[in-house]
Amino acid sequence: MEEKKKVERKKIEATKEMNRIMADYFYEMDDAAKTGKKKIAWCTSVGPAELLRALGFLVHFPENHGAMLGSTRMATDLIPESNAIGYSPDICSYLTADVGAYIKGITPLSRAYKGIESVPKPDVLVFNTNQCRDVQDWFAWYAQYLNVPLIGVTTHRGVSNVTKAHIQSVAEQMEGLIEPLSEISGKKFDMDEMKHILALSRECSDLWKEVLDTASAVPSPITFFDGTIHMGPAVVLRGTQQAVDYYKILLAELKDRIKNKIAAVEGERFRLYWDGMPVWGRLSAHSNLFAELKANVLASTYCNSWIFTAFDPQDPFNSMARAYIELFIVRSDAFKEKYIKDMLAFFKVDGIIYHDAKTCPNNSNCRYGMPQRLEKETGVPSLVINGDLNDLRLISDEQTKTNIEAFIEQLEENR
Numbered sequence: 001m002e003e004k005k006k007v008e009r010k011k012i013e014a015t016k017e018m019n020r021i022m023a024d025y026f027y028e029m030d031d032a033a034k035t036g037k038k039k040i041a042w043c044t045s046v047g048p049a050e051l052l053r054a055l056g057f058l059v060h061f062p063e064n065h066g067a068m069l070g071s072t073r074m075a076t077d078l079i080p081e082s083n084a085i086g087y088s089p090d091i092c093s094y095l096t097a098d099v100g101a102y103i104k105g106i107t108p109l110s111r112a113y114k115g116i117e118s119v120p121k122p123d124v125l126v127f128n129t130n131q132c133r134d135v136q137d138w139f140a141w142y143a144q145y146l147n148v149p150l151i152g153v154t155t156h157r158g159v160s161n162v163t164k165a166h167i168q169s170v171a172e173q174m175e176g177l178i179e180p181l182s183e184i185s186g187k188k189f190d191m192d193e194m195k196h197i198l199a200l201s202r203e204c205s206d207l208w209k210e211v212l213d214t215a216s217a218v219p220s221p222i223t224f225f226d227g228t229i230h231m232g233p234a235v236v237l238r239g240t241q242q243a244v245d246y247y248k249i250l251l252a253e254l255k256d257r258i259k260n261k262i263a264a265v266e267g268e269r270f271r272l273y274w275d276g277m278p279v280w281g282r283l284s285a286h287s288n289l290f291a292e293l294k295a296n297v298l299a300s301t302y303c304n305s306w307i308f309t310a311f312d313p314q315d316p317f318n319s320m321a322r323a324y325i326e327l328f329i330v331r332s333d334a335f336k337e338k339y340i341k342d343m344l345a346f347f348k349v350d351g352i353i354y355h356d357a358k359t360c361p362n363n364s365n366c367r368y369g370m371p372q373r374l375e376k377e378t379g380v381p382s383l384v385i386n387g388d389l390n391d392l393r394l395i396s397d398e399q400t401k402t403n404i405e406a407f408i409e410q411l412e413e414n415r
């Protein structure tokens with residue numbers, strides 16, 4: 001995307017601290033992988049990470065790695081490696097980019113962190129299909145390629161009301177993971193440790209929600225694009241004290257911005273909601289494009305996906321099951337529409353951008369009439385942009401730019 005009129009975007013000071021704790025996280029795992037000091041589990045991003053930590057594992061998240069491949073724009077060239085071994089260009093481009101990178105023996109971690117040569121080899125692969133089937137197929141490839149055990153949780157999808165039966169079935173599956181995981185880690189399950197980790201994870205989640213909710217202020221102190229970067233600790237470090245400490249720092253900075261009416265997008269004129277995956281290789285370009293139009297994309301279902309308000313340290317397995325089923329991506333369209341409606345009101349939104357990500361139907365909500373239904377009900381106009389999370393061949397930058405500019409013009413005319 002052409003970036004002629006560079007705009008000043010407010011830098012978040014806490015970023016330095018986030019970079020430090022993320023570096024510590026990656027180096028600790030690299031050290032464990034090299035020395036065997038600790039066992040390593042790979043986990044899906046909304047999988048049972050808390051249980052893995054309680055059993056003494058360090059946890060690697062391949063989706064986080066997939067997003068790094070996207071944001072460094074390495075993904076597009078790696079996807080064909082997976083296509084060549086039978087993984088379609090139409091399936092999840094996190095999967096195809098990540099597997100492609102493994103086959104080629106490269107990783108963006110080496111560029112970012114001196115001395116790290118590869119992703120850490122797993123001792124076990126643990127999935128939760130609450131988000132999609134692709135994660136299971138993704139991990140199954142590694143299980144076979146590396147001869148590593150693969151276990152996980154199969155979750156109901158398209159759920160309207162979360163019932164006791166849903167919770168029981170997932171909670172039992174999670175409890176069923178204890179024995180095999182404990183055998184691999186060599187650590188006995190300790191309920192007090194589990195409760196402690198879950199309490200930290202809940203605190204992280206509550207703070208992350210507070211961070212995202214600051215966007216309801218006018219002007220908003222944060223953008224969706226900031227959120228996609230700063231959600232790193234909520235994804236990979238939830239259940240640790242570091243993540244909790246970090247979000248306290250970030251929250252204080254954002255509250256200070258609100259107090260001093262400092263806008264993330266100077267002259268904020270339009271407030272937008274983003275539905276669907278980010279386009280990782282275009283974060284900066286999209287952030288600039290909207291800022292130039294005085295539009296702040298300030299809230300999203302994506303960043304909210306790491307809010308787990310149901311976590312209850314006194315009832316770990318049932319509450320983890322509930323939290324991981326209550327996720328937006330697991331729910332029916334009727335639930336999703338009500339959720340987005342509430343978000344539009346809370347964040348005082350003028351328009352919605354739906355990203356129809358070609359390789360992620362699971363997180364593209366515009367394919368079954370939702371934009372039309374929501375617009376009719378709320379009067380909030382929307383725009384669908386076609387693209388992808390990682391595969392830049394599926395994006396037309398010019399088309400996206402033209403459509404967004406026309407959409408903002410329409411919002412201007414409607415004022």
Ligand code: SF4
Pocket residue numbers: 063092093094095131132133134135277359360361362363389
């Ligand atoms: S939800 Fe979408 S992006 Fe995430 S792993 Fe599944 S297919 Fe990939």
